[in-house]
Structures are given as C-alpha cells and as structure tokens.
Amino acid sequence: MSSQPRLHQRGPAAQEFGTVTQLPIALSHDARRYSAQRLNRVLADTQFLYGLYKKYHWGMRGPTAYQLHLLFDKHAQEQLELVDALAERVQMLGGVAVGDLRHAAEITGVPRPPDGIDDVRSMLSRLLDAHERILTDVRDxxxxxxxxxxxxxxxxxxxxxxxTGEAQVWFLAEHLVDTPEL
Incomplete structure (x- = not known):
C-alpha cells in the first residue's frame, strides 16, 4: 500500500460511444439505441443553447441589458437542468451521453454564433432560431x-x-415586439 496517488492513468474505454448495454427496462435493444442516439443530438443542441444563453448573458448591451441579463441567466440555468436530464436518460437507456463539448460540436445542428457581441435583436433571433431547431427535432x-x-x-x-422551450420562446419573442417606448 502507498499513500501516493497513481496519476496519469489511461485505459480502454469502458463503453464506446454509440453503443448501448443491456438493461432490464423492458425496451428492445434497437429502441434503446435509437432513443440514445436521438437524445444525444438533443443533448448536444441543448448544450449549445446553454452556451448561447451564457454568451449573451455576459455580452448584454443596451437599455434592456439588466432585464435580459437576468432572463438569459434564468433560461441558461433551465437549459443546464435539461442537459442533466437528457444525459441521465441516455445513461438509463444503457447508452453513453455526449459529455465532451468538442464532441457535442460535431453533433449539434445549432449554428455557431460570431465570436464578437451581437446586437440585442440578433441575439434574440439567434436564440429563437436555436429553440425552433431543437423543438422541431424534439417533436419528431x-x-x-x-x-x-x-x-x-x-x-x-x-x-x-x-x-421549457416553448415558455422560453414566448419570453424571448416578446422582446422583439415593436411597442412604443415609455
């Protein structure tokens, strides 16, 4: 025995991505594999939506900066909770959840935003587009x-x-309604 940690260990993968193990949950292998694959796509998209919310939360500008800063942080937290629920469901099916952001970037269908700071209307539009993409895929x-x-x-x-997505879309879209300024 030694109190020295055994550092820098590497070994073979315990389970390869894209595979599912047999679990006694009364679902066929094919159903579990299909569901895990679809959930991983939604998981990758949701991870990127979370990232968009945080990017825009930090880069908020203009007269509604405070309100949108708070709203984007609230929505980001809700998306983060969905990330966890999706990843855990993939694992419950016997799959491997996409957890590496570089891997998620290969899977996601959410377009990458520019590196700089968008204007507020563009931020809102990008978030709405990402939500619609996710909602379309999720319904299917x-x-x-x-x-x-x-x-x-x-x-x-x-x-x-x-x-969650529908509620977030509602709050975002309301910020794009042209109303008289007070």
Whole structure:
C-alpha cells in the first residue's frame, strides 16, 4: 500500500460511444439505441443553447441589458437542468451521453454564433432560431420514440424539453415586439 496517488492513468474505454448495454427496462435493444442516439443530438443542441444563453448573458448591451441579463441567466440555468436530464436518460437507456463539448460540436445542428457581441435583436433571433431547431427535432423524436414504446424518453422530450422551450420562446419573442417606448 502507498499513500501516493497513481496519476496519469489511461485505459480502454469502458463503453464506446454509440453503443448501448443491456438493461432490464423492458425496451428492445434497437429502441434503446435509437432513443440514445436521438437524445444525444438533443443533448448536444441543448448544450449549445446553454452556451448561447451564457454568451449573451455576459455580452448584454443596451437599455434592456439588466432585464435580459437576468432572463438569459434564468433560461441558461433551465437549459443546464435539461442537459442533466437528457444525459441521465441516455445513461438509463444503457447508452453513453455526449459529455465532451468538442464532441457535442460535431453533433449539434445549432449554428455557431460570431465570436464578437451581437446586437440585442440578433441575439434574440439567434436564440429563437436555436429553440425552433431543437423543438422541431424534439417533436419528431418524441413521436418516433412513442412508436417504439419508449414512454420514458417521450415523456422527457414532451414534458420537459418542449414545455421549457416553448415558455422560453414566448419570453424571448416578446422582446422583439415593436411597442412604443415609455
């Protein structure tokens, strides 16, 4: 025995990405593999949406900076909670959740924003576009996973991802309505 930590250890992967292990959850291998794959896409998109919210939270400008700074931080926190729920569902299915942001960048369909700071209307529009992309994919995934009998994944997609996304879209879109200034 030694009190010295054994540092710099590397070994073979315990499980390869894209595979699912057999778990006794009354779902076929094919259903679990499909659901894990679709969830990983939503997970990557959600990780990037979280990143967009934080980028815009930090770079907020203009007369509504304080209000949007708080709103974007609230939405980012809600997206972070969804990231965790999605990753845990992939693991429950016997899959491997995409956890490396470089890997998520290869999978996501959310467009990368410019490196600089957008104007507020562009920020809002980019967030709305990302939400719509995710909601479109999630609705399709929910329908397909329901057909496969994966009620747990379908429930997660509808009750958490869709409902959170729709509420966030509503609050964002209201900031793009032209109203008289006070």
């Amino acid at each position: 995934a929910a329908a397909r996973t329901a057909e496969l009998g994966d009620d747990g994944t379908q429930d997660l997609l509808v009750s958490q991802i869709v409902r």
